[in-house]
Amino acid sequence: MRGHHLGFAWTTVFALFILYFGGVAGQVRYSVPEEMAPGSFVGDIAKDLGLDARRLVTGKAQIFSKNGREYVDLDRERGHIVIKERIDRELLCAGAMSACSFSFEVILENPIELYRVTIEILDVNDNSPVFPKNEIVIEISESATPGARFTLENAVDPDVGLNGLQSYSVHPTDHFTLKKQTRSGSSKNVELLLQTPLDREKQEHMYLTLTAVDGGNPKRSGTVKIHIVILDANDNAPVFTQDSCKISVPENTAKGTLLVTVNATDADTDSNARIQYYFEHATAFIKELFSINASTGEITLIGGLDFEKSSIQEFSVQAKDRGGLSDSADVIIEVTDVNDNAPVMALMSYSNVLPENAPPGTVIAMINVQDDDSEENGKVTCSIDSSLPFKIKSSLTDYYSLVTDSELDREQISMYNITVTAKDGGNPPQSSSKTLSVKISDINDHAPVFEHETYDAFIMENNSPSLSILALRASDADLGPNARISYFIGESDFRGTPVSSLVSINSESGVIYATKSFDYEQVKSFSINIKAQDGGSPPLSSNVTVNVFIQDQNDNAPQILYPVQSGGSAVAEIVPRSADVGYLVSKVVAVDVDSGQNAWLSYKLLKSTDRALFEIGAQNGEIRTIRQVTDKDAVKQKVTVIVEDNGQPSRSATVNVNVALADSFPEVLSEFSDFTHDKEYNDNLTFYLVLALAVVSFLFIVSIIAILSVKCYRWRRERMFYKSGANLPVIPYYPPLYADVGGTGTLKHMYNYELCGTTDSRKSDMKYVRPCSQSVLNVDLSGTRTVPRQSNAVEDSVDCLEVRLHST
Numbered sequence: 001m002r003g004h005h006l007g008f009a010w011t012t013v014f015a016l017f018i019l020y021f022g023g024v025a026g027q028v029r030y031s032v033p034e035e036m037a038p039g040s041f042v043g044d045i046a047k048d049l050g051l052d053a054r055r056l057v058t059g060k061a062q063i064f065s066k067n068g069r070e071y072v073d074l075d076r077e078r079g080h081i082v083i084k085e086r087i088d089r090e091l092l093c094a095g096a097m098s099a100c101s102f103s104f105e106v107i108l109e110n111p112i113e114l115y116r117v118t119i120e121i122l123d124v125n126d127n128s129p130v131f132p133k134n135e136i137v138i139e140i141s142e143s144a145t146p147g148a149r150f151t152l153e154n155a156v157d158p159d160v161g162l163n164g165l166q167s168y169s170v171h172p173t174d175h176f177t178l179k180k181q182t183r184s185g186s187s188k189n190v191e192l193l194l195q196t197p198l199d200r201e202k203q204e205h206m207y208l209t210l211t212a213v214d215g216g217n218p219k220r221s222g223t224v225k226i227h228i229v230i231l232d233a234n235d236n237a238p239v240f241t242q243d244s245c246k247i248s249v250p251e252n253t254a255k256g257t258l259l260v261t262v263n264a265t266d267a268d269t270d271s272n273a274r275i276q277y278y279f280e281h282a283t284a285f286i287k288e289l290f291s292i293n294a295s296t297g298e299i300t301l302i303g304g305l306d307f308e309k310s311s312i313q314e315f316s317v318q319a320k321d322r323g324g325l326s327d328s329a330d331v332i333i334e335v336t337d338v339n340d341n342a343p344v345m346a347l348m349s350y351s352n353v354l355p356e357n358a359p360p361g362t363v364i365a366m367i368n369v370q371d372d373d374s375e376e377n378g379k380v381t382c383s384i385d386s387s388l389p390f391k392i393k394s395s396l397t398d399y400y401s402l403v404t405d406s407e408l409d410r411e412q413i414s415m416y417n418i419t420v421t422a423k424d425g426g427n428p429p430q431s432s433s434k435t436l437s438v439k440i441s442d443i444n445d446h447a448p449v450f451e452h453e454t455y456d457a458f459i460m461e462n463n464s465p466s467l468s469i470l471a472l473r474a475s476d477a478d479l480g481p482n483a484r485i486s487y488f489i490g491e492s493d494f495r496g497t498p499v500s501s502l503v504s505i506n507s508e509s510g511v512i513y514a515t516k517s518f519d520y521e522q523v524k525s526f527s528i529n530i531k532a533q534d535g536g537s538p539p540l541s542s543n544v545t546v547n548v549f550i551q552d553q554n555d556n557a558p559q560i561l562y563p564v565q566s567g568g569s570a571v572a573e574i575v576p577r578s579a580d581v582g583y584l585v586s587k588v589v590a591v592d593v594d595s596g597q598n599a600w601l602s603y604k605l606l607k608s609t610d611r612a613l614f615e616i617g618a619q620n621g622e623i624r625t626i627r628q629v630t631d632k633d634a635v636k637q638k639v640t641v642i643v644e645d646n647g648q649p650s651r652s653a654t655v656n657v658n659v660a661l662a663d664s665f666p667e668v669l670s671e672f673s674d675f676t677h678d679k680e681y682n683d684n685l686t687f688y689l690v691l692a693l694a695v696v697s698f699l700f701i702v703s704i705i706a707i708l709s710v711k712c713y714r715w716r717r718e719r720m721f722y723k724s725g726a727n728l729p730v731i732p733y734y735p736p737l738y739a740d741v742g743g744t745g746t747l748k749h750m751y752n753y754e755l756c757g758t759t760d761s762r763k764s765d766m767k768y769v770r771p772c773s774q775s776v777l778n779v780d781l782s783g784t785r786t787v788p789r790q791s792n793a794v795e796d797s798v799d800c801l802e803v804r805l806h807s808t
């Protein structure tokens with residue numbers, strides 16, 4: 001509008017000029033509603049001004065508008081004013097609340113006349129109320145109290161009057177209403193009023209519709225959406241999902257194990273719902289055992305649980321949000337028993353040495369067993385290897401005694417390692433064991449034992465004294481002093497002398513020594529009793545017989561018994577010249593006191609006056625003629641015989657045999673001149689023999705008397721005492737060939753000569769005395785245990801002879 005005024009400044013000036021000169025002739029006023037279509041009739045100006053219809057044409061009437069804008073046009077012919085351009089009241093008089101109008105002049109010429117026309121534009125309800133935005137967002141805290149007001153932006157309606165904005169309404173109205181408007185159509189702000197409390201947790205967003213209505217006919221309205229965002233307030237405390245939680249945890253749970261997660265929820269959002277978890281009034285002990293993650297509520301084990309100390313752990317946890325609202329819950333942790341304790345054994349008493357004669361049931365050890373676990377996990381049983389001769393007995397609860405179960409024998413097992421195992425009833429069970437070493441001490445329950453039942457020892461005769469004969473060995477199964485063996489010679493006699501004079505024994509080594517030199521020809525064997533005794537208390541002993549055999553050595557040369565060598569060789573065998581071939585001249589008789597081979601004699605001719613005349617039997621010593629004696633042969637013959645034994649080296653003896661080849665004794669005497677000398681000797685001999693006979697007879701009588709009196713004495717004694725065979729006198733030993741059976745002092749057979757002067761010596765030369773030979777045999781058998789074969793040879797070769805000497 002201002003532009004129009006400025007643009008047409010000169011026109012205004014011009015109009016003022018006209019007004020100044022002519023003045024306004026008339027004025028007319030019209031009212032038209034806005035929004036009329038162009039050409040619409042406004043008013044009949046000619047009639048209203050009172051002008052002639054032709055005057056308008058002749059006066060060249062025209063419209064002059066000061067602002068140059070021509071909304072209307074003049075129809076000169078009919079004298080009407082019509083709408084030229086569509087008129088919008090809201091455009092024309094924007095913002096104007098009062099009546100809206102515009103004016104213009106109608107100018108006529110010839111004469112100039114000026115008429116003012118004012119046209120008032122009437123409002124038509126052509127606009128709806130309009131809100132500036134199509135959505136209004138309001139944030140309201142849920143803590144807002146009822147009565148709180150929230151200003152909303154107004155709606156705008158360009159129409160005026162009734163057509164302008166009249167009222168607002170909101171929908172739905174369960175939480176909000178609109179504050180009462182004072183006047184309809186006033187431009188006061190519209191306000192939303194909170195009626196009831198809000199709860200974000202129930203409804204976080206609300207959508208309302210605000211409607212603005214005008215008063216036109218018909219009414220027009222505009223709406224806007226109100227989005228109410230309810231803001232969170234910390235009006236909710238955290239709440240645990242469970243009031244209490246109870247869990248079971250085995251006591252051997254490792255440190256760092258997550259036990260349980262407590263969970264609380266908070267209905268609020270964001271920071272109001274950020275929950276932290278804490279222990280509530282927890283003791284230091286609980287804090288050492290568990291930790292809680294403040295942000296996650298995870299409860300972790302950080303210490304060691306022990307069922308045996310405490311089987312239940314109880315504490316409370318607190319959940320707190322940022323606003324300080326909190327809730328608490330109980331956590332009960334039940335610790336379950338795990339078989340984590342092995343039984344513990346303690347020795348109360350223990351004897352590690354046990355005598356082997358301990359009776360079954362002897363207590364060796366007392367053991368106390370403890371297991372800290374409970375129930376089956378703590379129920380302990382003790383056991384030992386059942387093969388051992390021990391058993392375990394439960395005496396009191398938790399106490400066990402280890403006792404012997406059977407006889408012990410140190411000689412079989414001298415030491416036991418007894419492993420006692422204690423095992424509890426858990427699954428899997430725990431066990432512990434203890435090894436007790438028990439030594440079995442020795443008791444002298446074994447006598448020494450010799451290696452053999454009897455011992456035979458062979459020693460050569462003529463041994464050196466102190467020769468060791470034999471080493472005995474006895475063993476003793478016992479130990480120490482109980483097995484220390486000493487050897488003794490048992491007391492016994494051998495031919496009247498105690499054997500301890502024959503041998504000695506080293507008491508420690510058991511070596512038997514001869515104490516003298518033995519002569520086989522005197523002692524062939526003897527037995528000794530050796531006793532072995534241990535050092536126990538009381539000592540045990542055993543004995544053994546040792547047979548000592550003395551073995552022959554060729555220590556004796558053969559002895560010639562016949563012919564007797566006395567002084568010169570005065571004795572001669574007389575061989576008649578008429579003797580046949582094979583005539584037995586003589587027999588050399590020799591003995592050897594040795595035995596066996598050593599006594600096996602052989603005979604040989606060493607020298608002979610006439611070698612071709614005699615021969616000798618190598619075995620029997622018989623000298624025989626081997627040819628007819630002739631007259632040429634010398635009367636005096638001499639044969640030298642050597643007798644050798646078979647020993648190594650052999651020993652020998654020689655004898656000269658005189659042989660006289662004659663038919664008569666005088667002949668011989670003349671030849672053997674020294675016979676006279678012999679005769680004196682024989683006379684003497686005869687005398688001595690007679691004397692001896694007298695003495696012997698006397699002695700015989702004396703001894704008969706003595707024997708009779710002894711016998712009588714003994715007979716009287718026997719009536720009082722039992723007569724023991726052991727009292728028999730020991731039969732003295734004699735070499736076999738010298739055995740004197742009678743023992744009464746008579747002459748021995750060898751010296752029992754008989755002199756006879758018969759010439760017929762053929763039948764009576766030799767006479768074998770059998771009983772004597774048998775006695776030899778007996779003695780030999782009893783004394784010879786050495787070589788049986790040799791023994792036979794001895795029997796063959798050795799004879800006991802009664803010799804008759806032919807004299808005169």
Ligand SMILES: *[C@@H]1O[C@H](CO)[C@@H](O)[C@H](O)[C@H]1NC(C)=O
Binds near residue numbers: 261263
């Ligand atoms: C806590 O409990 C709620 C509701 O039961 C669940 O949605 C959430 O995952 C739980 N939180 C944890 C850490 O378990």
Ligand SMILES: *[C@@H]1O[C@H](CO)[C@@H](O)[C@H](O)[C@H]1NC(C)=O
Binds near residue numbers: 294
């Ligand atoms: C709590 O747990 C969270 C997530 O597991 C972890 O990041 C944090 O380090 C823990 N806090 C503590 C004190 O352990």
Ligand SMILES: *[C@@H]1O[C@H](CO)[C@@H](O)[C@H](O)[C@H]1NC(C)=O
Binds near residue numbers: 415416417437
């Ligand atoms: C018993 O144990 C000891 C030492 O451990 C060992 O020297 C000995 O040989 C064992 N004895 C037996 C019979 O096993």
Ligand SMILES: *[C@@H]1O[C@H](CO)[C@@H](O)[C@H](O)[C@H]1NC(C)=O
Binds near residue numbers: 490529542543544
């Ligand atoms: C030898 O032992 C036997 C039995 O073995 C016994 O009868 C005898 O008395 C013992 N002799 C000695 C001298 O000990």
